[in-house]
Amino acid sequence: MPVTALIEYGTASPEVRAVYDDIMATRKTDWINNFWKALANDPPTLRRTWESIKQLMAAGALDPLTKEMVYLAVSAANGCDYCIASHTAGARRAGMSEAMRGELLAVVGMACQTNALANAYQVPVDERFRDPA
Amino acid sequence: MPVTALIEYGTASPEVRAVYDDIMATRKTDWINNFWKALANDPPTLRRTWESIKQLMAAGALDPLTKEMVYLAVSAANGCDYCIASHTAGARRAGMSEAMRGELLAVVGMACQTNALANAYQVPVDERFRDPA
Amino acid sequence: MPVTALIEYGTASPEVRAVYDDIMATRKTDWINNFWKALANDPPTLRRTWESIKQLMAAGALDPLTKEMVYLAVSAANGCDYCIASHTAGARRAGMSEAMRGELLAVVGMACQTNALANAYQVPVDERFRDPA
Amino acid sequence: MPVTALIEYGTASPEVRAVYDDIMATRKTDWINNFWKALANDPPTLRRTWESIKQLMAAGALDPLTKEMVYLAVSAANGCDYCIASHTAGARRAGMSEAMRGELLAVVGMACQTNALANAYQVPVDERFRDPA
Amino acid sequence: MPVTALIEYGTASPEVRAVYDDIMATRKTDWINNFWKALANDPPTLRRTWESIKQLMAAGALDPLTKEMVYLAVSAANGCDYCIASHTAGARRAGMSEAMRGELLAVVGMACQTNALANAYQVPVDERFRDPA
Amino acid sequence: MPVTALIEYGTASPEVRAVYDDIMATRKTDWINNFWKALANDPPTLRRTWESIKQLMAAGALDPLTKEMVYLAVSAANGCDYCIASHTAGARRAGMSEAMRGELLAVVGMACQTNALANAYQVPVDERFRDPA
DSSP, rough: OOSSSOGGGGGGOOOHHHHHHHHHHHTOOSSHHHHHHHHTTHHHHHHHHHHHHHHHHHSSSSSSSHHHHHHHHHHHHHHHHHHHHHHHHHHHHHHHHHHHHHHHHHHHHHHHHHHHHHHHHHOOHHHHHHHHO | SSSSOOOGGGGGHHHHHHHHHHHHHHHSSSSSOHHHOOOTHHHHHHHHHHHHHHHSSSSSSOHHHHHHHHHHHHHHHHHHHHHHHHHHHHHHTTOOHHHHHHHHHHHHHHHHHHHHHHHHOOOOOOOHHOOOO | OSOOOOGGGGOOOHHHHHHHHHHHHHHHHHHOOHHHHHHHHHHHHHHHHHHHHHHSSSSSOOOOOHHHHHHHHHHHHOOOHHHHHHHHHHHHHHOOHHHHHHHHHHHHOOOHHHHHHHHHHOOOOOOHHHHOO | OOSSOOGGGGGOOHHHHHHHHHHHHHHOSOOOOHHHHHHHTTTHHHHHHHHHHHHHHHHSSSHHHHHHHHHHHHHHHTTHHHHHHHHHHHHHHHTTOHHHHHHHHHHHHHHHHHHHHHHHHHTTOOOOHHOOO | OSSOOOOOGOOOOHHHHHHHHHHHHHOOOOOOOOOHHHHTTTHHHHHHHHHHHHHHSSSSSSHHHHHHHHHHHHHHHHTTTHHHHHHHHHHHHHOOHHHHHHHHHHHHHHHHHHHHHHHHHEEEEEHHHHHOO | OOOOOOOGGGGGHHHHHHHHHHHHHTTTOOOOOOOHHHHTHHHHHHHHHHHHHHHSSSSSOHHHHHHHHHHHHHHHHOOOOOHHHHHHHHHHTTTOOOOHHHHHHHHHHHHHHHHHHHTTTTOOHHHHHOOOO
């Protein structure tokens, strides 16, 4: 058996199809990307993950573009190829220009550098950051 | 000797003081946080890191608040305590409300979850993400 | 020269062949997977790593299936493609059903999410966890 | 303001209290650990995270002890101090002996070592792991 | 559009060409590797990153071979395929023998193991390491 | 019970004492640092880890100072506080000057930055790095 089978709509259970239908309706698209087809191997995880993503990525205190860019930034820091590709596409669809992408990724790289330096030098947290009252 | 000595302004070399002065002038503040006092043990790294941060975090295609929030998000994903504390303060100073922080950190957590799931299931990248032309 | 040459049994030194023979005998199999063929470039690392794995993955206070699943979980959290593939196969061979895999990977994903949230919110460790005596 | 305020039961909103009540009832305990008091700063994240944890950590294809040990293993690999402390306590409560803990953490350490080696040597995934059919 | 376009010399802006020229002159080579062609999508990041690398990787208190090996070690620990490949080549060019590589990667693997163990066991830092005075 | 008890020499089993004795003899020191006192909770892991470290950190194709610096570099990249403190001390004892430390940590920080950038831009590995024949 392959590492992971991808569950296509045509052969999916009604439970899985219901999630796929909601993904396509919410996103106003006619296809399902591989991430969901993989999660469909475990329907409760598929449903729980989709419900969380749907709730979380909608407009709120932060707009959808900012959320997509943050998602991309974290995925880049974690080195997840799949999520970098899917959220680069998602952020562009939400309005990220190439100039914005350039600055976003530069901030990600700089944060990874200073995270390592702060750890390497074992820098103690300033009191003002803990309670600047 | 301690893991890292913190270099105070009063005992710093002129080269280090010049960077400290620029940090305080740029940030319109009268103190230097510990990160820079630790980097001052290696003046070329202090200067290079500060010059990069100064250039990068200024307004550009992305506004400073978005940059601070992305910096915080990456630091949280990397688990760097110092940078989480300093950029939580920085993002609040730049205008991040508690509601924005809540959503930001929720996106970070969700990204870390789906990054792990995409890796765990070895999900192949969809062709449309590689070249949706 | 390629990044890493794979050392095949036919061209291996007697020292390397002895480890390969022990791997095949211990695992009751007739092939060597690429991980060992790569480590064979450094025979002391090959031997030390195999001896550790052999000792560690045998039944003890934990059964071999639980150990394989934990190995897979850590490899997924670390995003190591090779180890995810090899330990998915290993865990299945040791008895992991697809339902067990689904729950296992869901726990991995959730742990990565709450790890990030605990760091992001800088949650202090409860005294009861340190010394619930 | 501190990095994160902890929301105590006495000052919590009804929405937060409802989650706290469910945590205590589900876990048959009379206290709330700091993780939830921190998440309570963002009630939707508190509720979503608790609902997911509650659903996921119950007995299913894997028993609760195995799930707690996997959670601990991933938290150790990710270096999350809070989650290591809380899930060490949780796994012990679910029945993890000190001998089991010893083997569990040894597997975590070994996995982190071979994950790094597999990456460092850029080991190609064996065909048999992709499709051993 | 692809995830990232690679900017070739022939179609690059004068600003990008100037960096490419400096890379080739500094490294005494006639080609540009893909990393720089990708960064060229954001010229300020290309220039800042190259200037930093150029300054940092030259001989100083550490020789270039040691620096290349450390770069490779960190890239292996972070699991960055691109950087592992490029710095394996770079370290070999700077004089890393296969025996040196074997020991280097073994140290990386061992460090990742004991890092995980130290975290997993929540080992407190010895006072002598903080201030052995 | 605390997260981890530290096993002191006076109350250790003969098996653990034998390892402690070998650590002190090999390192020409009269004390045992906390890492080993924590591992002593699982004597096979204590023995296996010490034997591996002893074999690996001795002079070989790489000298002990280089090995200690690589160990520190990886520990910094992984953000392991304990190992950063212990290997900063170890590297200094082996001859690392403050100037060498400054350059070492700068390389670590730069590697973390370009690792993130290479992932974020999804840079394809150059053919010359795979097989420069």
